[in-house]
Amino acid sequence: MKDLVNKFYKNHALVYKVLLFIVTTFLIVYLFPKSGKFKYDFEKGKPWQSETLYAPFDFAIQKTPKELEEEKNQIETTTIKYFNLDPDIKGNVLNKYYKSFDKVFPDSIYTSKNEIKNFGKDLIEKLYEYGVTNEDELIANKSTVTILKDRVEVGKTDFSNIYRQSQVKPKIDEEIKKNNFEEYSKPLSILFFNIIEPNLTYNKALSDTALQERLSSISHTRGSIEKETLIISKGEIVEGNKFLILSSLESEYESQVWNESNYNLILFAYTLLVALALLMLLLFLRKYRLEVFNNNTKVTFIFFNIFLMVLLTTLIVNYDSKYIYIVPLAILPLVLKAFFDARLGLFTHVITVLLLGFIVPNSYEYMFLQILAGIVTILTVSELYKRANLFISVGQITLVYIIAYFAFFLIHEGSMETLKWDTFGLFVLCGLATLFVQPLIYIYEKFFGLVSDVSLLELSDTNSKLLKKLSNEAPGTFHHSLNVANLAEAAANEIGANAMLIRVGALYHDIGKMKNPTYFTENQSSGLNPHDELSPKESATVIIDHVIKGIEIAKKNNLPDRVIDFIRTHHGDSSVYYFYMKEKAKDENVDIADFSYPGPKPFSKETAILMMCDSVEAASKSLKEPTSTKINDFVENILNKQMDDGQFLNANITFKEIQAIKKVLKRKLANIYHLRIEYPE
Structure with missing residues (x-):
């Protein structure tokens, strides 16, 4: 275990x-559509590109969505609507009419009282011939209306013959005008408004049931195709009935393929x-x-x-x-x-x-x-x-x-x-x-926790908090980092490496020197060297520790791992050779591991380039009366020694790319020292 x-x-x-x-x-796979896939592609109005197609099985021709919608609308406008009749309403309305009429039309005022009274009676008969309903929201259509009395059918008529509440007053006004009773319009309107009430109630449950029965009876197909029937020949235009048949076959194929029996197989x-x-x-x-x-x-x-x-x-x-x-x-x-x-x-x-x-x-x-x-x-x-x-x-x-x-x-x-x-x-x-x-x-x-070029651009700002601190506490190191960044960026552009990444890495690679800045020559301005008071081994430890301290500072300031890689690898596992030789002069049995950086070696083009540029820039300060020949030999010696030490074995960098980097470094150093072309004497 x-x-x-x-x-x-x-x-x-x-x-x-x-x-x-x-x-x-x-x-x-879960997001994929749960249906089979038709193996033929076709478009309406285009030639059939596949082989001549015969029906692989019996299938029905599907109606188009437009046809189904039209059929549904037709049913909705013609389906029977059911109304319940209250037989007592009409009699009650007539009784109220007779009782109210004498109050509204006294004998002493109206000479044609009987004529008016008969007009009103006839109007009520007309309104209640088929009935009045208060279902104003029902839209007039071509439906047949079935009138029920105690659930028994007592009559049928067109929906348009039934008066809705909103139609009563216009009908009364129309009849008054038609019979030339405009002068009695106001009292008649008031009279009828007070007594007319609906006697038909819409039976929604029964009407909806009838509608659903008819809708459920809609057939989604029109005709069928038998197996082995020719559907379409190669090159034939896909249009009209051919298109409908192919669409039906596609739909049927997908529904048949994706069923319970082979669901798992297709999945x-x-x-x-x-x-x-x-x-x-x-x-x-x-x-x-x-x-x-x-x-x-x-x-x-x-x-x-x-x-x-x-x-x-x-x-x-x-x-x-x-x-x-x-x-x-x-x-x-x-x-x-x-x-x-x-x-x-x-x-x-x-x-x-x-x-x-x-x-x-x-x-x-x-x-x-x-x-x-x-x-x-x-x-x-x-x-x-x-x-x-x-x-x-x-x-x-x-x-x-x-x-x-x-x-x-x-x-x-x-x-x-x-x-x-x-x-x-x-x-x-x-x-x-x-x-x-x-x-x-x-x-x-x-x-x-990834790093993009956008973040690298922000990190390359020399006004950032960390780089400002570096420039204040270790100005020589800051200047050295800027020079290395320029050299490394030019070298990266030459061989197609990530120039922005390597520039940022160069700017931060020596931030560990902020802990003990005066122990590094570029920051010694007073002429005093603190290493004079230390043993070679102690001096080497201080120098080597700037890598470890740099990593600590970088992590504390949330620098990305890709940038920290430059701090970790810019010396690889090389040795602090000067102090090693100084100690060796005292003790032949000195262990070089005590004078070596912890590593690791550079493991990318960018980290390898930084190691080259860092070493060349730092060592170039020791050049006296530089010439093109001196610079050439100087660059060759440093980079060849790093190659001999195997510092670039883990980096995916080629000899050809190293040669190109050498040329860039030589040219850049020549520009820094303002060298002219050496003409032959």
């Missing part, structure tokens, strides 16, 4: 990657494809980006971004697939290039787009546009910390989207008449969303 625990502990990083791989795979196939894609990414990291592969935080960061893009795209597709291009997928290569490099960013982007091909409609068009946008992103975005560069790159990405989409539209439609201009607006919104990459990078830096 103990051996198993030890083995697990030794391989915990690999175990974590396996778990991350499995979890990410299942999360992505397994999806899992295999996603796992293969993510495995390719891991293999790429292991072969070409081993430093990233060995860092679980960085691998987690990459997988998290892939899953985030899949999640965002899935949410948009589920909401409305026409907004698919609003997802700022170009953020992915932007972020990865900011933290890693262009090649890794593009490779990850392509893998992500391949995964999204399972989710989005028109997958080929989508993948073409997104891969093209990813390539443009990688090619155009440089020095992300410069805001203008980001705006220019986003503009170029948006333009590529628009041009590519326009070309695809012309291919599909053959004309510009039906061009959807709002899609171009989606691309503009996508571009604006891509600008969110700047705050997103900051969030990622804090959450994952």
Whole structure:
């Protein structure tokens, strides 16, 4: 058991990657649409590109959504509506009319009283011929109305024959005018307003039941296709009934393929494809980006971004697939290039787009546009910390989207008449969303502990608190660091290394000297050397400790690990040779390990360049009457000695690149010492 625990502990990083791989795979598969995928691609109005197609099984021809909606609307406007009749209301209204009439129309005033009375009686009969209802919210339509009395049908009529409460007063006014009783309009209106009441109550439960019965009887199909029936021939135009049949076959195929019997099998196939894609990414990291592969935080960061893009795209597709291009997928290569490099960013982007091909409609068009946008992103975005560069790159990405989409539209439609201009607006919104990459990078830096060029730019500010302290407490070291930064930046640009990173590393590589600044020659201005009072071993310890103290100061000030690497490696495991030889003169058995830096050796191009530039710049102060020949020999000797000591064995730097760095250092030193070309005598 103990051996198993030890083995697990030794391989915990690999175990974590396996778990991350499995979890990410299942999360992505979970987001995939739960339906089969039709193996043929077709578009309305375009030729059938695949082989001649025969029906693989019996299936029904589905009605279009428009047809189903029209049929539903037709049923809703014609379905029978049920009303309950209160038979006592009409009699009550007539009784009230007779009682109130004499009060409103006294004999002494109105000479045509009987005529008016008969008019009122006839009007009430007309209103209650089919009935009055208070259901004003019911919209008049072509429905038939069934009138029920004690749940027994007593009559049928059109819905338009029933008077709603809001229609009563206009009907009364109309009849008064029609019979020339305008002079009695006011008393008649008041009379009828007080006595007319509805006698029909809408039976919503029964009406809704009748409506649902008819809606449920709607057939979603119209006709069927038998197995082995010719559906479409190669080259035939997909239109009309052919398009409907193919759409029905696609729908039937997807519903038949994705059923309980083979659900797990198809899910397994999806899992295999996603796992293969993510495995390719891991293999790429292991072969070409081993430093990233060995860092679980960085691998987690990459997988998290892939899953985030899949999640965002899935949410948009589920909401409305026409907004698919609003997802700022170009953020992915932007972020990865900011933290890693262009090649890794593009490779990850392509893998992500391949995964999204399972989710989005028109997958080929989508993948073409997104891969093209990813390539443009990688090619155009440089020095992300410069805001203008980001705006220019986003503009170029948006333009590529628009041009590519326009070309695809012309291919599909053959004309510009039906061009959807709002899609171009989606691309503009996508571009604006891509600008969110700047705050997103900051969030990622804090959450994952990564460092981008934006942070490096902030750290390179010589007015920062730590560098100001260095310039005040160890001005000579600060000046030395600036010179090393200039040399290292030029060398990095020559061989394509990260110039911004190496400049920041150079500025901070000697901050440990702030603890005992006067023990380093560049800070000794009084002519007194404190090493005169120390033994060689003690002096060596003070010199070597500036690396350890530098790491402590850097961590206390929250400098990123990538910057601390320069402090840790800028002397490698070399020795403090001067004090070693001084001690050796006293004691032949001295151990050189006591006079050596703890290391490690440089393990990247950038840290190797810093070691070269630091040694050359520091030693160049000892040059007397420098000439081109002296500088050439001087640079060659220092760098060759470092190579002989194996200081660059762990760094991925080539002999060719070292030769290029030598040339840069020689040229820079010649410029520093203002040397002229030596002409032959």
